[in-house]
């Protein structure tokens with residue numbers, strides 16, 4: 001049977017991306033379409049998106065809460081999966097990113113924007129478009145989480161799945177917005193969406209979807225504990241049976257050091273030593289770092305948000321000053337973290353290089369040119385960069401949480417002897433944790449064990465195949481019900 005799948009999300013690479021969510025939507029639907037499913041991805045029509053689709057044409061009109069919407073259908077060049085854009089210029093065609101205006105302020109009406117988006121998704125799924133009706137609606141994160149909730153109100157409907165890419169973002173609105181969105185009154189209840197006096201889109205989705213997934217097995221376990229549960233751990237424990245952890249894959253064509261068009265020197269497992277040396281020299285020049293082949297060059301590419309533990313990197317100034325290491329950082333986000341990083345760069349010229357902003361090319365250069373890649377995350381649903389790092393022979397230094405645990409094998413005497421070790425785990429998102437990770441890396445750097453870490457990492461398969469199979473098995477179960 002050719003399954004019909006509707007993905008509903010607020011980001012999709014390469015059309016619009018602020019984080020890993022977009023990478024998943026860029027890869028999974030395409031893998032499913034190539035495997036024979038009929039797949040649509042519904043996104044808001046942000047400014048400039050319709051022009052980037054091939055042959056985008058209007059295929060439906062609908063009205064949600066008195067607001068008119070058009071549905072545009074098109075494809076990305078070379079893609080199998082169909083893209084649906086929900087077009088309503090006053091709501092979506094704005095400056096800035098999907099959630100913030102050009103000044104970095106969250107749009108004041110995000111609840112309304114994504115509330116309408118999710119309701120429209122549910123309506124389109126029920127009515128179908130030009131005879132195409134999904135067997136399953138796969139909602140991603142809070143922006144889409146009300147779609148399964150709306151569908152749960154119907155007797156005859158597609159199956160629903162909600163994937164939690166990051167539990168920290170929940171989409172909460174007050175009672176006024178709840179009423180303006182015309183949400184059913186019984187949803188304002190602790191067992192559905194009521195959450196400490198407000199209404200949480202994500203909580204309502206957690207209560208209503210037929211099944212839930214998150215993006216790594218370890219994070220699926222962690223979010224059922226008070227430490228990582230963001231005050232929803234009891235809700236998630238209640239749905240424990242329906243909650244699955246499926247590890248994200250990566251785009252292994254885009255992130256392949258042997259084929260990476262953004263690099264000036266490409267390399268593979270056999271040429272890794274020379275290839276990385278050339279990329280390291282290029283990166284040191286690019287980032288204003290001292291040209292020194294022997295120093296341990298540590299890379300970071302990250303959103304600057306509390307989750308990512310970048311403050312711990314800043315607090316570890318003494319380690320960066322005292323150890324034979326360099327640091328190359330690409331990131332943007334909270335202004336306090338940006339300022340702290342800038343101060344670290346100023347205090348250690350030639351040792352710390354910083355680029356503020358979003359830069360695909362430099363992200364690839366950092367993966368290729370660094371010796372090690374640092375991720376001191378406080379929590380990490382899956383994380384992608386540690387997987388890219390392993391493919392690039394760049395040893396990941398990761399705090400042992402979430403997907404980082406599932407994807408990086410810590411270097412112990414046993415795992416090193418077995419040739420399984422691919423990186424280094426550390427225990428705390430603070431200056432001590434960062435120093436500990438650097439010292440462990442330095443103890444291995446330049447020894448034969450370092451090359452073994454690189455080889456084991458480069459040999460790993462992080463492609464979407466496994467994840468796509470796991471989702472397919474879950475879809476079969478849900479559609480069969």
Ligand code: ADP
Pocket residue numbers: 018019020021023301302303330331332357358359360363382383384385
């Ligand atoms: P999250 O989704 O929490 O931000 P992930 O590790 O899952 O973290 O995904 C982040 C993705 O965004 C990766 O592909 C990473 O390379 C990319 N990224 C993050 N910040 C930047 C940046 N400043 N420039 C380029 N790419 C970035």
